[in-house]
Amino acid sequence: MKSRRQFIKISSLSAAGLVFGGGLLETFADNLLKTNQSYFKGPYDFSRTPTYCEVCFWKCAGWVHKDENGRIKKIIGNDDDPNCNGRFCPRGTGGVGMYTDEDRLKTPLLRIEKNGEQTYREASWDEAFDFIASKMNQIKQEHGAECTALFTHGSGGKYFGKLLKGFGSNNIAAPSYAQCRGPREVAFLATFGQGINSPENTDIRDTKCLVLIGSHLGENMHNGQVQEMSDAIDKGTTIITVDPRFSTVAGKSKHWLPIKPSTDIALLLSWMNVIINEDLFDKKYVEKYTFGFDQLKAYVQPFTPEWAYGITTIKPQQIRETAREMANAAPATIVHPGRHVTWYGDDTQRLRAVAILNALLGSWGRRGGFYKPEKAFVPHFHLPDFPKPNKNWRDAMSGKYKLADLALASGVCDASIPSPEMSCAIKGWIVNGTNLINTLPDQKKTIAAIQALDLLVVVDTMPMEITGYADVVLPECTYLERYDSLRISQGREPSIALRMPAVDPLYNTKPAFWMARELAKKLDLLQYFPFETIEEEIDWELKQVGSSLEEMQRIGVKRLEREVDDLYFGEDEDVEFNTNTGKIELYSTALEEEGFDPMPVFTQHPEPSEGFYRLIYGRAPMHTFSRTANNPNLTDLMDENSVWVNPKVAKEWDLTNDQYVYLENQDGVISDFKIKVRITERIRWDSVYMVHGFGHTDKRMKRAFGKGISDTQLITNVMIDPVMGGTGMRGNFVTFRFDNKKTEV
Amino acid sequence: MRYAMAIDTKKCVGCSDCVVACQTENDVPIGYCRDWVVEITNGTYPQLETELRSERCNHCENSPCVRCCPTGASHYSEGGIVMVTKNECIGCSACITSCPYDARFVHPEGYVDKCTFCLHRVKKGMKPACVAVCPTKCMYFGDLDDPRSEVSEVLKKRKYKTLIPEAGTKPQLYFLI
Structure with missing residues (x-):
């Protein structure tokens, strides 16, 4: 059967003759300006505007400086911010590339079928929201509101979360839990x-x-x-x-x-x-x-x-x-x-x-x-109670992972794959700021789950792989072009930080707050969005803690008093x-x-067979996963990953430095692209290493497409943590291939 | 006055923040850089040593680039900072060939470009952009003639080396080891 949801690449887009940024867009933008003026309001005459960084989850607070032409010149850390002490990391410093990237998503897109081929067409925001609202209502009628889910790894997720909870679902998951730090929390x-x-x-x-x-x-x-x-x-x-x-x-x-x-x-x-x-x-x-x-x-x-x-x-x-x-x-x-x-x-x-x-x-x-x-306590405006969902993703897990203190992104994904044991599968996803194709292990399974959905909405700034599977793509403006909810950080001293737009949004892009609220209008959920603009909401919240939007626009970061004096236990306390x-x-x-070992037990894990090496992956300081893979400033520092190979292994395989090879894993999956060999003593002979976040398959990201390989693609053996459902990803083994032809079986 | 920079190889993590901060501060076009990071690993597994260092123009006291410049575009400025006057530079690249540190490049606009120790910032009492941004605070900048400057103090306390001292250029970039 032909898959219902084809991955749409740029080739099919250009075949349909679409031009981004045409006159049509300006009309839409004009309409929006008229209907929602206050959102654009901002004191842009500031010589520097405060923000907190969105390139990673550390959310350092800083200042955006502009040149005499009003263009963003540089982003510098805020000296008062305990998360960064006035010093941004390379990603924060290069954050301006998130804004200048010409490959950004520029206008809402709707999946259509044309001459038997699936493609996207530009849509107005109103059309996009109508489509989403009608699909969501359809899911609600046929399956129940709880059959919708949100995946988020970004500041905007908060507003879609509110929307979803108001709609009647609490399937809200971040891949930063079951794919990352969950086990340590538990x-x-x-x-x-x-x-x-x-x-x-x-x-x-x-x-x-x-x-x-x-x-x-x-x-x-x-x-x-x-x-x-x-x-x-x-x-x-x-x-x-x-x-x-x-x-x-x-x-x-x-x-x-x-x-x-x-x-x-x-x-x-x-x-x-x-x-x-x-x-x-x-x-x-x-x-x-x-x-x-x-x-x-x-x-x-x-x-x-x-x-x-x-x-x-x-x-x-x-x-x-x-x-x-x-x-x-x-x-x-x-x-x-x-x-x-x-x-x-x-x-x-x-x-x-x-x-x-x-x-x-x-x-x-x-x-x-x-x-x-200590974390600052900032009261939120009292909202009417959210409806109680009839079910959530946990019901699909038959009592497993009870100790998970947050939702599992992989669990919600699993719960979207129809199976006879489940009375209700999740039918609609909103995905905000996370490229699930590269974030969740076992790409095949993720795609299988996507194929079974009735609705996939992707909210992002970039045409990440996940956007190619969407029914509706909503282009979010970057963090440099929008307000977001306050950053409320834990630390030695509790602190709050403000993000405000330094410049107007480019193209026909919008902030998540506005999108979620417009959707709320269509879904009759406006009671959960009592403030018309995010500025009003932030200002209200700030006033509860003795500050104001006006003050925060000037200072960017505010440190608050600790409620408990001591950072440490007292003597004999x-x-x-x-x-x-x-x-x-x-x-x-x-x-x-819960039936688990009360004290940690060592278990022997499988080892690579001959000619295979354990795939270890990690981070590079100038990139945040795949989020920065197309950022012009950061790809200038590193534009592809390489595979680290011990010299002994290189000798066995006759590999040379800078040679490009394919990798094949234990399940016969061959990497889409080639990867550069780096021969180095810095890796053990039984393992190879690469930086995560490369090997993009979406041609719309011109700098990232085909550069390096995706470790996620090769992670098909997922070892699930029975305690909390974490997805263990280090049990994969790869070997070198000099071509990418499938071996005959 | 003698401006110099010391870079602590023990603290540098090679993140390249110095590179991108320089690019945005000095409008260095993407694809070019005035500073860069070098990683050198010695030994065999598991007896290994890695040195990471942020490199740039050494602002040499005896600069071959200044000596060989036919137009005088390359010159010594305040505190011995080696500068290039854009509109006097004919882009002949003699300086690029003469520099033992490969610190210079031809800007797409035709002139030779390189690190200025952010003289425009230093004049205002600020630190060079790379020094100010470094998350590991591994860079120290100041006047070697002032015994109490950050750079003088750290060079008194720590062992250091310079790069290619045998070239006789008297480089003013010191690497703490």
């Missing part, structure tokens, strides 16, 4: 009764020993954290890095433990073994605050460094030495929880081991360990933890109740 919740959240509450500023396990700070430019790490290097902090790759930070570490991939839990257990058996743990802290020490002590006895050596390839002496070094610096030691931690499907348990280690060292709630973060026992649970009663 693990720390299970241990300390509190998650890590973002920005992380790691007290790197004052730490004496920083342990990074597969976390490559500096390559992931989590700005404030990288800054603190750099200060820590200045102060002579000991850094211990565990990584099969000689990462940037490994090069700055006193100890680099070149671990065999997938064996981290064994190392963590042996560290516990040493710290307990050599009496190096914080006895007072463990006795006062923790539950289950005796069980843990008995449990870790077999896990000696000698045992771990055979598994991890890390020498026993090095395991002991690093354990002692951690204990010497404790409590100012951070065993860092990492961020992207969905690796092998036992990730919650690995992160539990990390949490337990921190508890033994007494670093949670202590200076140089983990501080108590009684602390009640939000766990079943009220203690830090070394032995997890919550996991046990």
